[in-house]
Amino acid sequence: MNRTVQREAILAELRASRKHPTAEEIYTVLRSRMPQLSLGTVYRNLEQMSQAGVIRKLETAGKCKRFDGDLSLHHHIRCVECGAVEDVEPAVFNEVDAALARLLPQLKCIDYNLELNGRCRRCRSKGDGGMQREN
Amino acid sequence: MNRTVQREAILAELRASRKHPTAEEIYTVLRSRMPQLSLGTVYRNLEQMSQAGVIRKLETAGKCKRFDGDLSLHHHIRCVECGAVEDVEPAVFNEVDAALARLLPQLKCIDYNLELNGRCRRCRSKGDGGMQREN
DNA sequence: TCCCAATATGATAATAATTGTTAAAAATAT
């Protein structure tokens, strides 16, 4: 994998963002600076870098794939309404992670991926509360 | 079967409800936050998911079919090498699921999704034994 | 430094999957 300005820019942008951007989002941001950048290049590089383990591809629902430049163990919560993906405070999952850590070798697994579905603060506050159940 | 927002929303709604809702009922609830959702999409996805064994179609009397999302809540392992997906004995996850169940309300979540990554028996036996991840 | 093979890019076409809409069909009720 050679060093190219496009690849470096894509990686930098991904790391600078906290919002787990899609290829399209990265493309849009970079384009203002690199007008001749091609969307295909963004897709190609995100794929390559996630193959190489430099970044992480999130297995999130929704039409678009999302990427994460933070490789440390942490989990995500995805808003079922607006599709935004946020990190969850890792400490919350201490218990879960411990249990899973015990399971991994037994199941011959390398790693795992946990995604929670809910409604983000923004959508909850502005919304009608349609998802909450009372019964 | 890709993960689409509609499909996930339908599944989440089904799981959040304890009343074995009909397609129409799910449609009505979801519509408040997804106004452009189509009833055909709800039918289509309920059918697909029950075919895939993700949910269950109930054989009850009455004019409308009812669906149950309480099925298993099982997790699976995906082989990073060949892409095959296997189910894992649900009991294995008792501890993990219990911990997550406690977390869900606290995090205002409705559902979660756990995917383990490893190499399946076949790939392990024929492979080099190395544990590279290839995503 | 210049040259060259390997690799990457940009532009565009091709692919694949799903959706919303609408109409048809099946099932149920009147």
Add this chain to the structure above:
DNA sequence: ATATTTTTAACAATTATTATCATATTGGGA
């Protein structure tokens, strides 16, 4: 039977992603 409700089918439009390919860029050796 007819009318009404529930379900499926057909289909065009949309869209994210991948593939193609001619050109350009990269890194390494002479």
